[in-house]
Amino acid sequence: MAFASSPAGPEVAPPDGRQRILDEAAALFLERGYAATSLRHIAAAVGMKAGSLYYHFESKEALLGEILRQGIAVMVEAFEAAEESTRGEPARVRTEAHVRAHLAALFENGPYTAAHVTSFRTAPDSVVAAIVPERDAYEARWTALLAELQRSGELAAETPIGLARLILFGAMNASVEWFDPERGSLDDFASEITRQFWVGVSAR
C-alpha cells in the first residue's frame, strides 16, 4: 500500500536492475551457498536469462564481491547508529545496543550481512582479498568499543579484548543457522546474549 499510494521515492521503490539481482543472489547464496548457486538459478529468481546478468556484472565472482561489500556496509551503518544513540550511556547498555544492531544487520536489513557471514570463509581468494580491509575496519570498531569499556573500568581488566570479541561474534553470527526472526524476538535475543556475555550463566 505504501508503495502504491506514495510518490515514487528511491527509498520505497522496489529494487530494479542491478540491485534486484543483488537481492536475489544474496538470498540464494545465503540459502544454498555460493558455489552451489548457479547464474541460471539467480537469473530465474530475478525473471531473466543467465546471459543478461553480464550486462550488470562482469562475472559471478564480481557479483559475490559486491554482496560481501554491501554486507559490511549494512553492519557498519547499524554500528554507527548504535554509537550515536548510546553516547555516554553505561557500558552494558552500549554493549546491548551494539549487539542489537549487529543482529539487526543479520536479520532485519536484507540478506547481505547474513550472506557475507556465511559465504566469506569459502569465497574465492581474489574476492576475499579485496574486502579484507573493510572487514578489518568493522572489527576494529568493535575492538575499540570494548577497549573503551575496559578503560572506563566497567569491563574486567583481565578479559582479553580480542578473544572476547571473537567469542561474541561467534555467538552472534552462528545464530544465522538457527534463529528465526518470525518466531523469536530479536530484542529478547539481544538482551539475553548480552546478559550472558556480561555477567555469565553462573549462580552467584
Next chain:
Amino acid sequence: MAFASSPAGPEVAPPDGRQRILDEAAALFLERGYAATSLRHIAAAVGMKAGSLYYHFESKEALLGEILRQGIAVMVEAFEAAEESTRGEPARVRTEAHVRAHLAALFENGPYTAAHVTSFRTAPDSVVAAIVPERDAYEARWTALLAELQRSGELAAETPIGLARLILFGAMNASVEWFDPERGSLDDFASEITRQFWVGVSAR
C-alpha cells in the same frame, strides 16, 4: 618414528582405502566447501582417479553423509570421555572439560567435526535428513548437562538452557574460522571461553 619402529597395529597404521578417502575429502570440504570440491580433486589428493572413488562410495552425497556422521561420532566420543573424567566435580570444572572436549573434536581429532560444522548448513536435504537424529542426540546431551548443573544450583536458574547452549555452541564452532591450534593453546582457549560463559566479562 612410532610407525616405523612399532609392529603394525590398527591404531597406528596410516589409513588406507575407504578411510583414506574420507580423510582427504573431509579436509577438502572443510577448506573449500562441499559444492566447490570436485571428485577429481578428492581423487587427486588420495592419489587415484575419480572413477575409482565409486568402488568405495555410491555417490558424492553418500561420501558427505559419511563424513558428517563421523564428525558427530568424534564429538560424542569426546563428550563421553569428559563425562567420565569429571563425575562429581563442580559445575564449572565439568563445563570446562566439556568445552575442551568439543574443541578437541574440532581441532585435534581429524577434520571430521570441523567439516561437519562448516558443511552441515548447506548440505543437500537428503543428506541432512539422514543425520539430524544423531545431531539432535548430541545436542540433547549438552542440554541434559546444563540442566543438571542448573538443578544443582550452580548455574543461574533464570538462564534459559536452550539459548545458553546455542550461544556457547556458536562461540565454539565459529572458532573454526579463526583459531589456529599451531599458534594458540587449546587449553587456554577452552579456559577463557568457559570463564566468559560462566562469569562474563563485566568488572564486579
Next chain:
DNA sequence: GTCTATACCACGATAGAC
C-alpha cells in the same frame, strides 16, 4: 581395487540480434 574411456549434463561466459 584401480584404471581408461566416455556419456551426459550443467556450468560460466561471450556474441550478436533485437
Next chain:
DNA sequence: GTCTATCGTGGTATAGAC
C-alpha cells in the same frame, strides 16, 4: 537492457579392461 544461441570446460557418474 534482455534475448537466443552457443562455446569450451569441468562436473558426476558408468562400463568394462586389467
